Amino acid sequence: MRIEADEALLLQDVQVDFCPGGALAVPDGDAVVPSLNRWIEAFEAARRPIFASRDWHPPDHCSFRDRGGTWPPHCVAGSAGAAFHPSLRLPPNVHVVSKATTRNAEAYSTFDGTDFDERLRRLGVRRLVIGGLATDYCVRATVLDARRLGFAVGVPRDAIRAVDVHPGDGDRAIAEMRAAGATILEASDRS
Numbered sequence: 339m340r341i342e343a344d345e346a347l348l349l350q351d352v353q354v355d356f357c358p359g360g361a362l363a364v365p366d367g368d369a370v371v372p373s374l375n376r377w378i379e380a381f382e383a384a385r386r387p388i389f390a391s392r393d394w395h396p397p398d399h400c401s402f403r404d405r406g407g408t409w410p411p412h413c414v415a416g417s418a419g420a421a422f423h424p425s426l427r428l429p430p431n432v433h434v435v436s437k438a439t440t441r442n443a444e445a446y447s448t449f450d451g452t453d454f455d456e457r458l459r460r461l462g463v464r465r466l467v468i469g470g471l472a473t474d475y476c477v478r479a480t481v482l483d484a485r486r487l488g489f490a491v492g493v494p495r496d497a498i499r500a501v502d503v504h505p506g507d508g509d510r511a512i513a514e515m516r517a518a519g520a521t522i523l524e525a526s527d528r529s
Contacts, residue, residue, distance in 0.1 A: 341383075342465055345464075346458060346461065346463040347378065347386070348390075348391060348448065348467070348469075349374055349428075350391050350448065350477050351393055351470050352371065353392055353393065353419065353471075355393075356413075361413075361419050367471050368423060368425070369499060374470065375427045377469060378429065387463065388433065389434075390426075391434075391435045391436075391476070393437060394413065395414050395420075437450060447476070450483070463489070465492070466484050467493075467494065470498065472501045473500035473501075473511050474508050474510070478511040481520050482514070484520075485515075485518040485520060490519075490521075491515075493515060494525075
């Protein structure tokens, strides 16, 4: 994998609750981990920044069904379900970005309500590789925001999985990200 000098890696919400057995499991969500571990290794070798975003909800978050939201309770701050997947090999110097941390504000994008944009710019980042969960929600929202903010974006296809609440949502999200200027990276593009 060739890593550019102005590039950073974002591991999007690879949390226990979004993986099989979790409160809001993405089908085959844990299948992103081997690919993301290869990206982590490459970014570490290139000494480029690695970020990991996470939902870090209060127990009465507005996205939860008992408050009229769409989803079952998930990724409650400090809970086992909010932890990063145990097989994800996060380096000790990973930059963690917590989102959706207040009870009345939803945040699918890692940029929404955080200082992520500022942190990237301070580090001279102009390009992002984004992988994780879920293609049709948080990955999509973060990629679209990154493009709107002027970042070049690559999305490894084998490092994302979709919820597909409606069949085809993941494919539509990929098409939307591509239309916004993101590059969908295939395994063969890694040389």
